[in-house]
Amino acid sequence: DSGVTQTxxxxxxxxxxxxxxxxxxxxxxxSVYWYQQSLDQGxxxxxxxxxxxxxxxxxxxxxxxxxxxxxxxxxxNLSSLELGDSALYFCASSELPDSYEQYFGPGTRLTVT
Amino acid sequence: GNSVTQMEGxxxxxxxxFLTINxxxxxxxxxxxxxxxxxxxEGLQLLLKATKADDKGSNKGFEATYRKETTxxxxxxxxxxxxxxxxxxxxxxxxxxxQFYFGTGTSLTVIP
Numbered sequence: 001d002s003g004v005t006q007t008x009x010x011x012x013x014x015x016x017x018x019x020x021x022x023x024x025x026x027x028x029x030x031s032v033y034w035y036q037q038s039l040d041q042g043x044x045x046x047x048x049x050x051x052x053x054x055x056x057x058x059x060x061x062x063x064x065x066x067x068x069x070x071x072x073x074x075x076x077n078l079s080s081l082e083l084g085d086s087a088l089y090f091c092a093s094s095e096l097p098d099s100y101e102q103y104f105g106p107g108t109r110l111t112v113t
Numbered sequence: 114g115n116s117v118t119q120m121e122g123x124x125x126x127x128x129x130x131f132l133t134i135n136x137x138x139x140x141x142x143x144x145x146x147x148x149x150x151x152x153x154x155e156g157l158q159l160l161l162k163a164t165k166a167d168d169k170g171s172n173k174g175f176e177a178t179y180r181k182e183t184t185x186x187x188x189x190x191x192x193x194x195x196x197x198x199x200x201x202x203x204x205x206x207x208x209x210x211x212q213f214y215f216g217t218g219t220s221l222t223v224i225p
Contacts, residue, residue, distance in 0.1 A: 002156060033213070042217035043157075043202060056211040090156055098211065100145065100164070104156030 003027065004105035006091050012111045018079040021108045025072055025093030031055065032074040033094075033102060034066055038087035049074055050097040081112045115140045119203045119216035126193055126223050134188040134219045136177075136203030144205040146170075146179050146186040151200045151218070160188075160201070193223045 003026035013019055025032050034046040036059075045058035049068035060066075063081075068074045078085060088109050092102040120135040138144065145164045149157040161170030163179035163186065170177050175190045186203060203216040 002158070004156070035213075035215075043204075043215035045213040045215070048211065058212060092156070100147075100162050100206075101159050102157075104158065106154070106156050 002103040002105065004091060004093050004103050006089075006105040006108050008108060009106070010109045010111075012113065013081060014113055015081055015083060017081050017112075018077065019081065019110065021076040021078070021089050021091075021110070023074045023076070023091030023093075023105060025074070025091075026103050029093035029095050029103070030072065031094045031097045031099070032068055032072070033092040034060075034074070034076050035090040035092065036087045037090060037107070038084075041087075043090075046076070048097070055097050078110070083112050086110055086112045115144070115205065115207055115212065115214050117203050117205055117214050117216040119201075119219055121217075121219070122200075123220040123222060126221070128195055128223055128225050129192045130223075132188070132190040132193045132197075132221070134201055134203075134221070136186045136188065136216060138184050138186065138203075138205050138214075140184075140205055140207060140214075142208050143181075144207050146177070147204040147206070148175065148177055148186070148188050149202040149204060149215075151202065153199070157202060193221070195223045195225055197221060198223050 005024045031050040046060040048056040088107045092104045148160040161172040163170040166181035
Protein backbone atom coordinates (compact mmCIF):
# COMPACT_ATOMS: atom_id res chain seq x y z
CA ASP A 1 0.00 0.00 0.00
CA SER A 2 1.59 3.23 -1.22
CA GLY A 3 -0.56 5.50 0.94
CA VAL A 4 -2.07 7.18 -2.13
CA THR A 5 -5.81 6.69 -2.43
CA GLN A 6 -7.95 7.08 -5.50
CA THR A 7 -11.69 7.03 -5.89
CA UNK A 8 -13.66 5.60 -7.46
CA UNK A 9 -11.98 2.33 -8.34
CA UNK A 10 -14.15 1.81 -11.41
CA UNK A 11 -16.29 4.19 -13.40
CA UNK A 12 -18.54 3.40 -16.33
CA UNK A 13 -20.13 6.26 -18.21
CA UNK A 14 -21.42 7.24 -21.63
CA UNK A 15 -19.87 9.33 -24.36
CA UNK A 16 -20.37 13.04 -23.93
CA UNK A 17 -20.54 12.83 -20.15
CA UNK A 18 -18.28 14.42 -17.54
CA UNK A 19 -16.59 12.65 -14.64
CA UNK A 20 -14.37 13.61 -11.72
CA UNK A 21 -11.60 11.40 -10.41
CA UNK A 22 -10.25 12.02 -6.95
CA UNK A 23 -6.83 11.47 -5.45
CA UNK A 24 -5.51 11.85 -1.91
CA UNK A 25 -1.72 11.93 -1.71
CA UNK A 26 0.42 10.25 0.91
CA UNK A 27 0.56 12.10 4.19
CA UNK A 28 3.22 14.79 3.92
CA UNK A 29 3.45 14.76 0.14
CA UNK A 30 2.88 18.14 -1.47
CA SER A 31 3.06 17.18 -5.12
CA VAL A 32 0.49 15.24 -7.13
CA TYR A 33 0.81 13.79 -10.64
CA TRP A 34 -1.82 12.42 -12.98
CA TYR A 35 -1.20 9.74 -15.60
CA GLN A 36 -3.33 8.00 -18.20
CA GLN A 37 -2.57 4.37 -19.03
CA SER A 38 -4.21 3.00 -22.14
CA LEU A 39 -3.48 -0.06 -24.23
CA ASP A 40 -2.50 1.82 -27.36
CA GLN A 41 -0.74 4.84 -25.82
CA GLY A 42 0.98 3.29 -22.84
CA UNK A 43 1.49 5.44 -19.76
CA UNK A 44 1.16 9.15 -20.46
CA UNK A 45 1.99 11.93 -18.04
CA UNK A 46 -0.87 14.41 -17.87
CA UNK A 47 -0.15 17.04 -15.28
CA UNK A 48 1.62 17.79 -12.00
CA UNK A 49 0.62 20.04 -9.10
CA UNK A 50 2.70 21.21 -6.21
CA UNK A 51 1.11 22.76 -3.16
CA UNK A 52 -1.93 23.86 -5.12
CA UNK A 53 -0.13 25.25 -8.13
CA UNK A 54 0.32 23.69 -11.55
CA UNK A 55 3.95 22.60 -11.87
CA UNK A 56 4.28 20.72 -15.14
CA UNK A 57 1.99 19.85 -17.99
CA UNK A 58 2.21 16.83 -20.24
CA UNK A 59 -0.16 15.43 -22.83
CA UNK A 60 -3.35 16.64 -21.23
CA UNK A 61 -6.28 17.31 -23.54
CA UNK A 62 -8.18 20.57 -23.34
CA UNK A 63 -11.28 18.58 -22.36
CA UNK A 64 -9.43 17.52 -19.22
CA UNK A 65 -8.63 19.72 -16.27
CA UNK A 66 -7.23 19.20 -12.82
CA UNK A 67 -6.74 21.05 -9.59
CA UNK A 68 -5.15 20.56 -6.21
CA UNK A 69 -7.03 21.80 -3.20
CA UNK A 70 -5.72 23.40 0.02
CA UNK A 71 -5.94 20.05 1.80
CA UNK A 72 -3.68 18.73 -1.01
CA UNK A 73 -6.14 16.29 -2.50
CA UNK A 74 -6.50 16.55 -6.24
CA UNK A 75 -9.26 16.06 -8.76
CA UNK A 76 -9.04 15.27 -12.45
CA ASN A 77 -12.07 16.36 -14.44
CA LEU A 78 -12.75 14.72 -17.78
CA SER A 79 -15.50 16.20 -19.95
CA SER A 80 -17.13 15.50 -23.31
CA LEU A 81 -15.93 11.95 -22.91
CA GLU A 82 -15.06 9.87 -25.94
CA LEU A 83 -14.60 6.14 -26.33
CA GLY A 84 -10.85 6.70 -26.59
CA ASP A 85 -10.76 8.15 -23.08
CA SER A 86 -11.33 4.68 -21.66
CA ALA A 87 -8.19 3.97 -19.67
CA LEU A 88 -6.66 3.54 -16.26
CA TYR A 89 -5.98 6.88 -14.61
CA PHE A 90 -3.24 6.89 -12.02
CA CYS A 91 -2.45 9.48 -9.45
CA ALA A 92 0.99 9.64 -7.86
CA SER A 93 2.43 11.83 -5.15
CA SER A 94 5.83 12.92 -3.97
CA GLU A 95 7.12 14.97 -1.09
CA LEU A 96 8.70 17.67 -3.23
CA PRO A 97 8.13 18.64 -6.85
CA ASP A 98 11.50 17.30 -7.96
CA SER A 99 11.58 14.19 -5.79
CA TYR A 100 12.82 11.16 -7.67
CA GLU A 101 10.38 8.80 -6.06
CA GLN A 102 6.71 9.00 -6.84
CA TYR A 103 4.19 6.85 -5.02
CA PHE A 104 1.41 5.60 -7.23
CA GLY A 105 -2.18 4.99 -6.27
CA PRO A 106 -4.08 1.90 -7.39
CA GLY A 107 -5.77 3.75 -10.26
CA THR A 108 -9.28 4.46 -11.45
CA ARG A 109 -10.49 2.42 -14.38
CA LEU A 110 -12.71 4.51 -16.62
CA THR A 111 -14.87 2.85 -19.23
CA VAL A 112 -16.68 5.04 -21.71
CA THR A 113 -19.48 3.29 -23.59
CA GLY B 114 11.64 15.41 -28.71
CA ASN B 115 11.72 13.16 -25.69
CA SER B 116 10.75 9.50 -25.77
CA VAL B 117 11.49 6.10 -24.31
CA THR B 118 11.59 2.88 -26.30
CA GLN B 119 11.67 -0.47 -24.58
CA MET B 120 11.62 -3.98 -25.88
CA GLU B 121 8.31 -5.49 -26.76
CA GLY B 122 6.94 -8.21 -24.58
CA UNK B 123 5.72 -10.45 -23.36
CA UNK B 124 8.83 -12.09 -22.01
CA UNK B 125 8.60 -15.56 -20.47
CA UNK B 126 11.54 -16.99 -18.54
CA UNK B 127 12.18 -19.97 -16.34
CA UNK B 128 13.04 -19.39 -12.71
CA UNK B 129 16.74 -18.56 -12.18
CA UNK B 130 17.19 -17.43 -15.77
CA PHE B 131 19.02 -14.21 -16.65
CA LEU B 132 16.85 -11.23 -17.51
CA THR B 133 17.56 -8.30 -19.79
CA ILE B 134 14.93 -5.75 -20.77
CA ASN B 135 16.27 -3.21 -23.22
CA UNK B 136 15.48 0.48 -22.92
CA UNK B 137 16.73 3.35 -25.03
CA UNK B 138 15.80 6.98 -24.79
CA UNK B 139 15.79 10.21 -26.71
CA UNK B 140 16.00 13.38 -24.71
CA UNK B 141 17.13 16.95 -24.86
CA UNK B 142 19.62 17.63 -22.13
CA UNK B 143 20.48 15.09 -19.48
CA UNK B 144 17.44 13.35 -18.08
CA UNK B 145 17.10 11.19 -15.00
CA UNK B 146 16.23 7.59 -15.79
CA UNK B 147 14.00 5.15 -13.94
CA UNK B 148 12.66 1.65 -13.96
CA UNK B 149 9.20 1.13 -12.48
CA UNK B 150 7.44 -2.17 -11.81
CA UNK B 151 3.72 -2.79 -11.85
CA UNK B 152 2.37 -5.92 -10.19
CA UNK B 153 -1.08 -7.16 -11.22
CA UNK B 154 -3.86 -4.89 -9.98
CA GLU B 155 -1.49 -2.36 -8.45
CA GLY B 156 0.01 1.01 -9.29
CA LEU B 157 3.59 1.48 -10.39
CA GLN B 158 6.44 1.26 -7.90
CA LEU B 159 9.87 2.75 -8.37
CA LEU B 160 12.35 -0.08 -8.82
CA LEU B 161 15.57 1.86 -9.39
CA LYS B 162 16.90 5.12 -10.70
CA ALA B 163 20.02 6.80 -12.13
CA THR B 164 20.44 10.53 -12.29
CA LYS B 165 23.62 10.99 -14.32
CA ALA B 166 25.78 9.23 -16.87
CA ASP B 167 27.50 6.04 -15.68
CA ASP B 168 25.36 5.86 -12.56
CA LYS B 169 24.20 2.35 -11.76
CA GLY B 170 20.82 1.94 -10.11
CA SER B 171 20.17 -1.26 -8.22
CA ASN B 172 17.45 -2.76 -6.08
CA LYS B 173 16.18 -6.27 -5.24
CA GLY B 174 18.82 -7.85 -7.48
CA PHE B 175 17.91 -5.67 -10.48
CA GLU B 176 20.48 -3.35 -12.01
CA ALA B 177 20.60 -0.75 -14.77
CA THR B 178 23.42 1.54 -15.87
CA TYR B 179 22.90 4.99 -17.39
CA ARG B 180 24.81 4.88 -20.68
CA LYS B 181 24.93 8.30 -22.29
CA GLU B 182 26.97 7.16 -25.28
CA THR B 183 24.35 4.60 -26.30
CA THR B 184 21.37 6.45 -24.72
CA UNK B 185 20.39 3.25 -22.98
CA UNK B 186 19.28 2.07 -19.56
CA UNK B 187 18.86 -1.69 -19.86
CA UNK B 188 17.41 -3.59 -16.91
CA UNK B 189 19.15 -6.80 -15.82
CA UNK B 190 18.77 -9.43 -13.17
CA UNK B 191 20.98 -12.44 -12.80
CA UNK B 192 18.42 -14.92 -11.53
CA UNK B 193 14.71 -14.20 -11.78
CA UNK B 194 12.07 -15.54 -9.44
CA UNK B 195 8.39 -16.25 -9.93
CA UNK B 196 7.66 -13.23 -7.75
CA UNK B 197 9.34 -10.98 -10.35
CA UNK B 198 6.44 -11.56 -12.73
CA UNK B 199 5.13 -8.07 -13.46
CA UNK B 200 5.16 -5.31 -16.05
CA UNK B 201 8.34 -3.24 -16.15
CA UNK B 202 8.40 0.37 -17.36
CA UNK B 203 11.42 2.40 -18.34
CA UNK B 204 10.99 6.14 -17.84
CA UNK B 205 12.81 9.42 -18.05
CA UNK B 206 12.35 12.77 -16.40
CA UNK B 207 13.62 15.88 -18.12
CA UNK B 208 15.69 18.30 -16.10
CA UNK B 209 13.89 21.31 -17.48
CA UNK B 210 10.13 21.34 -17.34
CA UNK B 211 10.01 18.27 -15.09
CA GLN B 212 8.31 16.21 -17.80
CA PHE B 213 7.95 12.46 -17.48
CA TYR B 214 8.02 9.99 -20.35
CA PHE B 215 7.35 6.29 -20.00
CA GLY B 216 7.98 3.35 -22.27
CA THR B 217 5.08 1.11 -23.20
CA GLY B 218 6.01 -1.51 -20.62
CA THR B 219 7.36 -5.04 -20.90
CA SER B 220 5.40 -7.87 -19.37
CA LEU B 221 7.53 -10.51 -17.68
CA THR B 222 6.27 -13.93 -16.65
CA VAL B 223 8.57 -16.24 -14.73
CA ILE B 224 7.59 -19.88 -14.66
CA PRO B 225 8.76 -22.37 -12.02
